[in-house]
Amino acid sequence: xxxxxxxxxxxxxSVALSVLGGVTxxxxxxxxxxxxxxxxKPARYSVPTLCEMCVNKCGLxxxxxxxxxxxxxxxxxxxxxxxxxxARGVAGIHALYDPxxxxxxxxxxxERGDGKYVKATWEEAFEYIKNKLVKxxxxxxxxxxxxxxCAGEGLAEHTFKTFMxxxxxxxxxxxxxxxxxxxxxxxxxxxxxxxGQADLENAKYIIMAGANRAEAIITPDTMDLFKRTRGKGAxxxxxxxxxxxxxxxxxxxxxxxxxxxxxxxxALTYVVLSEQLYNKEYVKxxxxxxxxxxxxILENQYTPEWAEKITGVSAKTIRxxxxxxxxxxxxxxxxxxxxxxxAKNDFQLxxxxxxxxxxxxxxxxxxxxxxxxxxxxxxxxxxxxxxxxAESRIEGDDAAIIGSSGSWIAWxxxxxxxxxxxxxxxxxxxxxxxxxxxxxxxxxxxxxxxxDLLVVIDTMPSDTALLADVILPECSYxxxxxxIRSFPGIEPxxxxxxxxxxxxxxxxPVIEIMQGLSKxxxxxxxxxxxxxDEDVQDELQEEDELTYYKENGFDLTEPYxxxxxxxxxxxxxxxxxxxxxxxxxxxxxxxxxxxxxFKKINNNSYQYYPEDKKAYSMLPIEEQAASKVxxxxxxxxxxxxxxxxxxxxxxxxxxxxxxxxxxxxxxLAGKGVDxxxxxxxxxxVDVPAGKFKFITGRHALQTQNATQNNxxxxxxxxxxxAWINDDEAKKRGIEHGDTIEITSSVGSVRIKAYPTxxxxxxxxxxxxxxxxxxxxxTFAHRNGASDNEIIEGVIEPVYGxxxxxxxxxTVKKVSV
Numbered sequence: 066x067x068x069x070x071x072x073x074x075x076x077x078x079s080v081a082l083s084v085l086g087g088v089t090x091x092x093x094x095x096x097x098x099x100x101x102x103x104x105x106k107p108a109r110y111s112v113p114t115l116c117e118m119c120v121n122k123c124g125l126x127x128x129x130x131x132x133x134x135x136x137x138x139x140x141x142x143x144x145x146x147x148x149x150x151x152a153r154g155v156a157g158i159h160a161l162y163d164p165x166x167x168x169x170x171x172x173x174x175x176e177r178g179d180g181k182y183v184k185a186t187w188e189e190a191f192e193y194i195k196n197k198l199v200k201x202x203x204x205x206x207x208x209x210x211x212x213x214x215c216a217g218e219g220l221a222e223h224t225f226k227t228f229m230x231x232x233x234x235x236x237x238x239x240x241x242x243x244x245x246x247x248x249x250x251x252x253x254x255x256x257x258x259x260x261g262q263a264d265l266e267n268a269k270y271i272i273m274a275g276a277n278r279a280e281a282i283i284t285p286d287t288m289d290l291f292k293r294t295r296g297k298g299a300x301x302x303x304x305x306x307x308x309x310x311x312x313x314x315x316x317x318x319x320x321x322x323x324x325x326x327x328x329x330x331x332a333l334t335y336v337v338l339s340e341q342l343y344n345k346e347y348v349k350x351x352x353x354x355x356x357x358x359x360x361x362i363l364e365n366q367y368t369p370e371w372a373e374k375i376t377g378v379s380a381k382t383i384r385x386x387x388x389x390x391x392x393x394x395x396x397x398x399x400x401x402x403x404x405x406x407x408a409k410n411d412f413q414l415x416x417x418x419x420x421x422x423x424x425x426x427x428x429x430x431x432x433x434x435x436x437x438x439x440x441x442x443x444x445x446x447x448x449x450x451x452x453x454x455a456e457s458r459i460e461g462d463d464a465a466i467i468g469s470s471g472s473w474i475a476w477x478x479x480x481x482x483x484x485x486x487x488x489x490x491x492x493x494x495x496x497x498x499x500x501x502x503x504x505x506x507x508x509x510x511x512x513x514x515x516x517d518l519l520v521v522i523d524t525m526p527s528d529t530a531l532l533a534d535v536i537l538p539e540c541s542y543x544x545x546x547x548x549i550r551s552f553p554g555i556e557p558x559x560x561x562x563x564x565x566x567x568x569x570x571x572x573x574p575v576i577e578i579m580q581g582l583s584k585x586x587x588x589x590x591x592x593x594x595x596x597x598d599e600d601v602q603d604e605l606q607e608e609d610e611l612t613y614y615k616e617n618g619f620d621l622t623e624p625y626x627x628x629x630x631x632x633x634x635x636x637x638x639x640x641x642x643x644x645x646x647x648x649x650x651x652x653x654x655x656x657x658x659x660x661x662x663f664k665k666i667n668n669n670s671y672q673y674y675p676e677d678k679k680a681y682s683m684l685p686i687e688e689q690a691a692s693k694v695x696x697x698x699x700x701x702x703x704x705x706x707x708x709x710x711x712x713x714x715x716x717x718x719x720x721x722x723x724x725x726x727x728x729x730x731x732x733l734a735g736k737g738v739d740x741x742x743x744x745x746x747x748x749x750v751d752v753p754a755g756k757f758k759f760i761t762g763r764h765a766l767q768t769q770n771a772t773q774n775n776x777x778x779x780x781x782x783x784x785x786x787a788w789i790n791d792d793e794a795k796k797r798g799i800e801h802g803d804t805i806e807i808t809s810s811v812g813s814v815r816i817k818a819y820p821t822x823x824x825x826x827x828x829x830x831x832x833x834x835x836x837x838x839x840x841x842x843t844f845a846h847r848n849g850a851s852d853n854e855i856i857e858g859v860i861e862p863v864y865g866x867x868x869x870x871x872x873x874x875t876v877k878k879v880s881v
Contacts, residue, residue, distance in 0.1 A: 095162050095569075096133050102567045103132030113140050113653025115550070115562040117542035118153040118160065119768040120218050121284055122550065124654055125150055125157075127543060127565040134158055134543060134565060142663060143654045144556035144673040147285040152766055156777035160524070160541050161569075165774055165842050167526055167538035168570035177514055180531050180840065187571070190535050191585040197518045197534070199589045201490045207454040207597035209234035212518075213476070213489055216240050217496035217771070220547035220562055221575045225495040225522070227447060228579045232621045233590075234452040237459060237489070242470045244502060247866040248406045251466075252415025256727050257428055258720030259436050262554060263398045264681065265290040265299075267432035270393035272386065273400045274304035274326055274418075275407065279311040281763040282403065300393065302386055304329065304378075306760060307788065307830060308823035319386075320825050323758050323870050324408040325376040328744050329383065330399070330417040332372035334362050336387035337424055344394060347426035350716035351726050358420065358728035361741050375749070377825070394425025396432025406866040407760075409748040409859075416730075417742035423726050429717055431681040438680035439553035440656060443639040445632055448618035453600045459485045464865035465736035472865025473503050474858045481512040491518030495575065496539070500528035501770040501837065501851050504867050505811045505858035522578060525774060526841030538572040545574035549633040555681060556674045558656040561633065561649050580625035587621035594619065738863050750871045757789075757829040759809065760870045761852040767834030773845040774837070784849035786819035788830040789876065794820035797878055804881045807850075809874045811857050814850035815881075829874060 109130050116123045116137075124143025128136045137157050139150040170190035175181025185193070198212070205211040214229040216222045218241055229235055242250075246260075253260045265271065266289040278287045291314050293299035303315035304326070312318035321329060337343050338359050348355050369380035390397045399418045408414070419428075427433030461467045463475035477499075480489045492513070503509050513519055513532045521533040530536050547562040568574070573581075591614060594601055605613060614620060627635075638646050641655065649655040656662075656673070664672040718724045734740045752758050766782045767773060787805060799805060805818045807829060816831060824830055836851025857872045 092162075092164065095164055098569055099134070099162070099566065100132035102569055103129070106132060106566075112563055112565045113142075113561075113651075114543070114565055115220070115547075115560050115653070116150070116154045116157060117219060117562070118157050118772065119151075121146065121282075122220070122552070122560060122562075123150055123154055123284075124560060125154060126653070129566060132566065134161060140653055141665075141671055142652050142659070143560060144558050144656070145285075145552050145554065145560070147673075148669055148671060149283075149285050149288070151283045152778060152781065153768060153772060153775075156772070156775050157543065159775045159777045160772075161543045161566075163525070163774060165526065165844075166524055166541070166570070166572075167530070167536060168572065169538060170571070171536040171538075173534045177519075177534075178510070178532050182536065187573070187581055190537060191581055194518070194520055194535055194582065195585045195589060198491070198586065199593060201517055202590060203593050203596070205488065205490065207452060207593050208487060209452050209455040210236045210457070210459075211488055211490045212492065213237040213239065213480075214493040215473075215495070215497050215499065217498075219496050220550055221545075222496070223548060224576050224579060225493075227624050228583060228621070229493060231447045231449045232583065232618070232624065233586075234450065234455045236455060236457050237471070237476070238469060239471045239473050239476055241497070241502070242468075243472045243474065243860075243864065243866045246403065247468075247470075247864045248411040248861060249402055249415045251864055252412050253401060253419045253434075255721070255730060256416050256419040257423065257434070260401065261428070261434040261436050263400050264432050264435050264555065265398075265400075267681075268299060268396050268398050269432060270300045270302075270390050270397035271400055272302045272304060272390065272398075273311060273315070274321075274329075274402070276400055276402045277305070277307075277309045277311045277762060279314050280309065281765055283765045300389065306825045306828050317386075319378055319382060322375070322377045322825065323760050323828060324410075324749055325372075326407065327410045327414040327417060327742065328367070328372045328375045329378060330414065330421055331362065331365075331367035331742060331744055332369045332376075332380075332383045333387040333390070334417065334421050334424070335367040336369060336384050337391055337421070338362050340388070342388060342391040343424040344391075344426035347395070348424065351428075351719070352423070353721075353723040353725035353727050354729035358741055361743075365743070367744065375744075390421075391425050394433075395427040395430045397425050397427050398422050398433050401434070406861055406868055407870040408750070409861050409868060409871065410745065411861050411866065411868075412863040413739060413742040420726070420728060420742070428726065429682050429719075435555060435681050437554040438557045440551045440557050440559050441640055442549060442551050442559070442636045445624070445636060447624055448616075448620075450618035451600075452594065453598050456487055459487070459489065460865065464860060465733065465738050465863050467865055472860055473499075474505075474860045474867045475865045477503060477509055477512050478858060480515065481508050483515075489516070491516050491520075493520045493522070494529055494533070495522045498523075498527040498529045498770050500532070501853060503858070504853045504856035504869070504872075506851065506854045507812055508858055522575060524572075525771075526839055527770070528837055528839045531839050531841060537578055538570070539575055539578065540568035540572035544568040544572070546629045546633065547574070548629065549636050555679045556656075557680065558654050558673075559637065559649065560654050563650070563653065574629065576625060576629050580622070583621035583625055587619075590621070591619050733863075750873065752827045752873065756873045756875055757793075757827055758870065759807070759852075759855060759872045759874045760828060760830050761833050761856070762830065764832045764834065767832070770834050770837065770851075773834055773848065774842040776844050779844055779848070785816065785832045785835045787816045787850075787876075788819050788821055788824045788828075790824050790826045790828070791820040791822050793826055793876075794818065797876065799876075799878050804879050806877050806879045807855055807874050808876075809855040809857060809872050812854040814854050815879060816850040818878075829876060 112127050123146030124140030126138045126140050139148045141148040170185045171182040172185045174183050212235050250260045265286045294301040301315040302317050303312040304319045369383035373380045399422045460475040479485050519533045520535045521530040522537045543565040546564045551559050721727050730740045766778045799818050803818045833852050835849030837845040859868045
């Protein structure tokens with residue numbers, strides 16, 4: 066990555082200097098800079114804040130000494146993280162003091178992707194963006210949707226989206242949903258009225274399929290579960306092509322062929338329905354179209370023997386699991402998962418999983434799937450303009466339901482192929498790295514190469530950043546205050562990310578970046594709207610222009626007139642008052658009656674809510690006498706301390722069209738989607754002789770690819786290895802540590818091999834989060850392999866989510 070000393074000097078001399086991250090600083094110099102920018106603060110202090118190293122947002126307390134963040138400790142007051150901070154959370158210090166951090170705005174001066182940039186001021190960067198963007202929007206006659214934008218998950222994602230969607234006016238938003246949980250959340254929500262949370266602390270029987278909680282997500286509920294498995298109160302069934310750490314701690318490991326989970330769940334359901342093991346009272350009170358579903362399952366003969374031929378799981382095992390699950394119900398749950406779409410039938414799989422748990426009465430009950438509660442905050446209202454010339458999304462017809470967050474794969478494929486209803490001229494990328502996070506990396510690169518403007522806002526020089534025209538450096542999460550967040554759950558709370566130290570280098574929080582950008586763009590873009598928008602032209606004939614501009618939301622600066630601190634205070638104080646605000650600032654967390662409820666039980670165990678205040682069941686109970694299925698005295702006295710089996714009998718009101726659990730989704734039938742979970746053999750990808758099916762996954766030491774340059778984490782896991790069945794490896798002469806080449810239809814990678822009996826034949830696995838090619842990231846550069854270089858860019862048909870586990874590959878040993 067080549068960065069010049071200044072734009073003016075570079076243009077004058079046409080010479081660039083190779084400078085790591087833009088500024089050559091040693092470790093001691095970085096810390097000295099931290100001391101300097103915080104020299105006016107106390108010698109020692111602590112700040113409660115929220116972690117940003119993964120999606121969980123655990124509570125932490127940062128200890129600062131002489132302007133340097135010395136240590137990150139867990140915040141014992143936060144119910145969500147319960148005095149835990151994982152390896153990634155502790156390693157957040159390196160995210161702050163990483164010498165490769167982006168330190169100043171950069172403007173590209175070479176060819177796209179060659180890494181040649183010149184340092185710029187914020188004013189120069191904003192001016193460059195303005196000149197390019199205004200020209201593009203003018204040429205596209207004020208079709209704001211000609212600019213796409215994407216964002217990674219984070220507390221400030223909404224701040225960025227507010228500008229691009231609500232004020233700038235583009236319909237083409239993309240986030241991680243279609244690369245992650247889209248089908249899972251949709252499947253559960255359309256079936257149960259919400260995705261919910263598995264109450265792993267109180268469940269007696271858990272089926273965990275494809276999820277590797279023991280080494281991928283180290284959180285309090287993970288610990289709750291594994292303290293109780295193997296004869297200590299909970300039975301855990303691990304269903305996975307790999308024998309993972311989760312499988313090692315499970316009561317039973319069930320190896321299964323990738324892409325066959327739906328047939329497994331349908332067979333479990335067949336056993337329960339044919340043997341009438343389900344909770345008949347719960348089903349009678351809470352299911353809609355149960356008779357249709359029962360007939361569908363039984364008439365299609367989804368028997369364990371049928372599923373055995375597809376999954377490789379014995380019919381005996383399937384029957385045993387089904388019977389044991391229902392014996393433990395309602396405190397039994399088929400774990401929803403926190404992973405990406407696996408196969409083409411993934412939406413139907415998640416529906417089948419939800420219905421299977423519900424058949425045991427395990428929805429909205431302690432020890433099953435719970436919906437919890439959420440503490441309210443006051444919304445910040447945005448005056449959104451209407452742009453008559455802004456078109457709708459480009460990929461809206463590529464799947465049955467394309468939501469507001471889009472389908473990354475379908476969107477990318479259309480842009481790359483030039484098959485869009487109107488030109489996509491540019492993109493703004495915030496806190497996401499599409500070059501490593503989207504399947505078929507080569508196609509993603511070709512998409513970016515076609516654009517006239519690419520702006521990246523990030524903390525690190527990622528693979529995507531090195532393709533940008535302009536790079537805008539965001540400060541790290543320890544150097545900023547972000548939007549306040551209400552965390553729902555059994556023990557709901559409000560958390561606040563507070564600034565620990567002042568921003569280092571010439572970096573800004575995203576709210577200040579949007580503030581500066583909106584100020585630069587608002588008037589020039591207003592002129593474009595006046596020029597091309599006939600509705601605006603007509604209305605301006607009868608109204609004062611400045612008044613119309615302000616009152617109709619065309620002033621892009623409006624959402625950013627107040628500081629993040631002021632916005633947070635407004636959102637909170639309106640509901641809870643000034644005294645509670647002081648508590649939140651002091652403690653970093655707030656929930657009603659916190660002072661009275663919070664108690665230390667032992668050295669690492671705390672009470673946050675009394676048992677009778679926990680939100681195990683939040684759905685309203687029908688109050689009409691006719692709907693009661695238990696005696697009045699029992700009904701009135703029932704609380705969260707009651708027996709879950711008793712509560713499971715009650716009639717509930719679910720957040721679905723029928724107010725019940727939906728077995729049959731008739732509205733989807735008209736869109737070509739099966740209204741009930743159905744196995745379609747033609748959708749299954751078989752593995753030809755000599756090939757493998759590639760699967761991927763997460764590890765608790767990496768958050769997708771956001772932490773790949775963190776040396777504290779790399780000390781624990783330097784690179785990824787490819788799992789291959791040891792018998793398959795032996796046939797190919799592959800031994801541990803050998804370099805192998807894995808090739809698919811879209812790309813090829815080289816990676817070290819890990820032959821093991823812990824993965825089934827015809828399957829290859831390696832963990833996501835490695836394989837960066839950006840030479841601006843010293844420690845991540847070419848460590849291991851990126852999974853998305855070989856995963857094909859294919860979508861499932863319901864929501865357009867990326868299919869991650871259906872790519873066929875070949876494997877061979879290579880010499881290096």
